[in-house]
Amino acid sequence: MASRRCLTTRESARTGSIILARELVAISAADRWFTYYYWLDDDRAPDYARTVDIHRKPGYDPVELFMDPAIKFPVLKVGSVLARRKLLGSRALLDVIGLDASLVKGSHGRLTDDPTQGPVFISGDPDLVPDAEVSATDVKELLIAHLFRSARTEPSSERARAL
DSSP states (O other): OOOOSOOOHHHHHHHTOOOSTTOOOOOOOTTOOOOOOOOSSGGGOOGGGGSOOTTTSSSOOGGGGSBOTTOSOHHHHHHHHHHHHHHHOOOOOOOOBOOOGGGOOSOSSOOOSSGGGSOOOOOSOGGGSOSSOOOGGGHHHHHHHHHHHHHHHHHHHHHHHHO
16 A cells, blocks of 8 residues: 655655655545545536636646536537527636536546556557657657658658659
8 A cells, every 4th residue: 555645855855756846746546636626515616617717727627528417408508608609799608517526537647556557659660669668758759759750751752652
């Protein structure tokens, strides 16, 4: 079972963990995520809570990926709001996002406990991908290699086809 305590700066340096500006870094369990919902009553939730509004929300909100299950006809609701906006010039909120955090399964950005459940690097050019596991820090170099190798070879092959 994972430790559930905060590391001091000295402990983090010894273990290789990173602490910047003495921030608190919380890592959720593999099947959980931290919600930003600070209100206790959904009727008192701020306007942006039920909308896709990345600029006013204090963090990533994966619930934005789901329509509110309480809306019986979500397509009709979205259509009516968009029609009011377009035809009447209304500034109505497209408030179709629910506040049920249990809709989200898993967590956002957390490494998995089981490497077989982790990310997959797929390539059409196996010569550019190492046989061993690809580290997250190697992905940028691999993508650049794919881009520049294909940029070098594609124009010449297109030229050959044109001739």
